[in-house]
Amino acid sequence: MPVIVVEVMPKAELLDPQGKAVAGALHRLGRTAFSGVRVGKRFELHVDGPVTDAVLADAREIAESLLANLVIEDVVSVRELTTAELEDRLDAEVGA
Amino acid sequence: MTRVGVVTFPGSLDDGDARRAVRLAGAEPVRLWHGDHDLQGVDAIVLPGGFSYGDYLRCGAIAALSPVMTEVVAAAERGVPVLGICNGFQMLTEAHLLPGGLVRNDHGAFVCRDQRLRVEQTSTAWTSAFEVGEEIVIPLKNGEGGFVADADTVARLEGEGRVVFRYLGVDPNGSVEHIAGIANERGNVVGLMPHPEHAVEPGFGPDTAAAMRSGVDGLRVFRSALEALLAA
Incomplete structure (x- = not known):
């Protein structure tokens, strides 16, 4: 079944307290190569039927109106x- | 008697206290349900605090899409007074009735304390019973109460006098310009993070210089709406 992936990030100019907490933990673990998180x-949207341009456009609209709040977040990719990615996933499921 | 609806969503916590505040202010509280397209003809609406839909997706995001919110948005556009408290404020921003958004507190911790505020604007439906510049104390309790908006929006809010409440003392959540509550252009829709419904009855409110737990500053938020409706 086709899958559309939507990625959302907090806006760059906003402080990300979750990321800051994770970065703090990495620092405490001595993983100093990573300066920030x-x-x-x-989001993974499972699609019934083929992913046409119209379906992709619909997914973009959903991403910007619902999955992300553009006041505080950016849609990074849809x-x-x-x-190949789907096949990797099937292999992993069969392997398990 | 003036009838004020309080909407209950799955995960609402302070709907009971909000109804109690409405009653103590002298109006009849009416239970409204998130899944209904029915406001039961109420004169004003309160969206209460809590964790609607478990804060899934974003605080207030799924509640903003619930059936009752279609009616709340339509009522707000007709001029019906609407108050969003905490999670209710988050819903109002998610429903685009108020600008900006609420993000996780800058220090990462949940804050629960009695909060000093300055009332900046008294020409809204929910603050007419206060004096401009008055200092009040009402409880605050949130983990995602940091108000953010782009610079243009903040300038517009400040310029149009739509910042209604501002934090005094240490900002509890890193809000831009220490903003605790804002109004829409018309002044009938107000959202704030602190909880006026928890400061409405002697014995259960914040401590004051006069006596422990005697603070009832929140009551005037609800009385303001009643006065605004009676004057209309």
């Missing part, structure tokens, strides 16, 4: 999972 969201 920002925490966002990934894309269909590739066949």
Whole structure:
């Protein structure tokens, strides 16, 4: 079944207290190569039938009106999972 | 008697206290349900605090899409007084009845304390019983109460006198310009993070210099709406 992935991040200019807390934990663990962390969201929309331009446009509209609040967040990407990505996922499920 | 509706959503916590505040202010509280397209002909509406829909997606986001909110938005556009408290404020921003948004407190912690506020605007439906510049104390309790908006929006809110309440002392959640509550252009819709419904009855409110738990500053928020409706 086709899957559309929507990724949402807090706006760059806003403080991200979740990311700051994770970054603090990394620092305490001595993982000093990582200077900062920002925490966002990934949505997976399962689509009945093929992902046409209209379906993708609908997903973009949903992303910007519902999945993200554009006052505080940005939609980073809206894309269909590739066949290779879907196959990897099926392999992983069979392997489990 | 003036009838004030209080909407209950799955996860609302302070709907009972809001109804009690309405009664103590001298109006009849009416229970409204998130799943109904029916406001039961109420004269004013309160969206209470809590964690509607478990704060899933974003605070207030799913509640803003519930059936009753279609009616609340239509009523707000007709000029019906609407008050959003805490989670209710978050719903009002998610429903685009108020600008800006509420984000996680800058220090990352949940805050629960009696909060000093300055009343900045008294020409709204919910603040007419106060004096401009008056200091009040009502409880505050939230984890995502940081008010944010872009610079243009903040300038417009300040310029049009739509900042209604401002935090005094240490800002509890990192809100821009220490904003605690705002109004729409018409002044009938007000949202604030602190909880006026928890400061309406002697014995149960914040401490004051006069006596423990005697603070009832929140009561005038509800009385303001009644006076505004009677004057209309």
